[in-house]
Amino acid sequence: MNTTTSRAKITFEPRLTEDKGRIRRRRRQPFTRSRQHTISVRAVTVYQTRKRAILEARPKALGKVSSSQERKSVVRKAAPAPAMATEGDRAQLIDGKAIAATIRGEIKDEIDRLRSETGGEFNPGLAVVLVGERKDSQTYVRNKKKACDDCGIVSFGTDLPDTATEEEVLEVVKKYNADPKVHGILVQLPLPAHMDEEKILTAISIQKDVDGFHPENIGKLAMRGRKPDFVCCTPKGSVELLERSGVEISGKSAVVVGRSNIVGTPAAMLLQERNATVTVVHSRTKDPERYIREADIVVAACGVAEFVKGEWLKPGCAVIDVGINAVDDATKKRGYRLVGDVHFDSAVKVAGQITPVPGGVGPMTIAMLLQNTLEGAKAARERGE
Ligand SMILES: NC(=O)C1=CN([C@@H]2O[C@H](COP(=O)(O)OP(=O)(O)OC[C@H]3O[C@@H](n4cnc5c(N)ncnc54)[C@H](OP(=O)(O)O)[C@@H]3O)[C@@H](O)[C@H]2O)C=CC1
């Protein structure tokens, strides 16, 4: 399949968002040779300046919470490969890793403040239930525990074997529901096939449902004037990335690719709540490009590697790539690499802003989980628990 963008056919519109690099990156008409040269030199200079700024702004070790002065939201310019530099025309990267580090710093600051105000009484706690031995689930749970430690959230955990019964998992959930030291409960998905996922997720107290997967929390999200106790982390993180990157949502047209209960559908509801006009594309949609082409904002969450092509996008649109797909790659130590649901190399040439994979939505999911746990602990305190 040909996935390269035919640049000659694209009429670029002027950018709507302010470009802080003060370089006009969208062209209205083809450049002459000499203009192109000038722009390419400027693009490289701007890139170098930005790279320095990013290195200075970045936390020293990403993943660790840095001092507040070092924390800054960073929307960085996609690093152009030398061969690309003459194009000078690539989307800004929405740096989810850096934005998530900023948010984790904010969470840490708030927990520290509340803890000292309460004489050490305020201790948010998160419990994670892991059933089975899936490697990816184990990694996710380990990363989450580390993130909890970094920002001062107490971790609780129960690991059960694949052979555990549904009743055993329900018992663990019940125990954490009743434990006042636990403010958030997460049951890692997927669960083994012999378990009724809906039954287990519904057993979690809605006031501790930091994943936001309880039907009552998802249902409230769909209703105007109702507020769920918690919003699902991945959709919440996706919208937060748009907001922190200065992408206007209100009045814009958005397409969400995918309609799962925990990603696509809540993402569509959150965008609609923020006054976007939302179209949901799914596996039975005929001609998805037709809808994607019109969208100012594209959220891709279909689980199909590199599904959305650059040629389908409206020039200058914002792209949030939720997808995490492992594709075989013998050149990598792990034997695979991660790609999103968007064909990045073609999309970065057309979009105005885009999230990378990895380093986009993934780290935000964890940051939102920590944020929800903090909110859960604050709500419990207000209820006098
Ligand atoms: N970054 C993160 O933190 C997270 C990332 N993910 C990733 O997000 C993606 C979506 O996850 P999730 O919602 O759980 O996946 P699901 O498999 O539950 O849902 C996929 C959705 O995409 C739709 N879809 C499938 N194929 C196509 C197609 N060819 N064209 C259009 N739509 C299609 C399906 O349509 P239909 O309803 O018709 O079947 C379904 O609604 C995955 O890549 C997953 O790995 C998930 C969770 C967290």
Ligand SMILES: Nc1nc(=O)c2c([nH]1)NC[C@@H]1CN(c3ccc(C(=O)N[C@@H](CCC(=O)O)C(=O)O)cc3)C=[N+]21
């Ligand atoms: N109850 C439950 N809640 C979840 O939120 C949940 C779940 N079950 N099951 C699995 C999915 C998947 N998920 C991810 C979270 C972070 C990254 C993440 O941080 N990814 C890194 C890459 C990590 C790597 O390199 O492997 C990144 O995108 O940069 C990925 C995936 C949460 N999920």
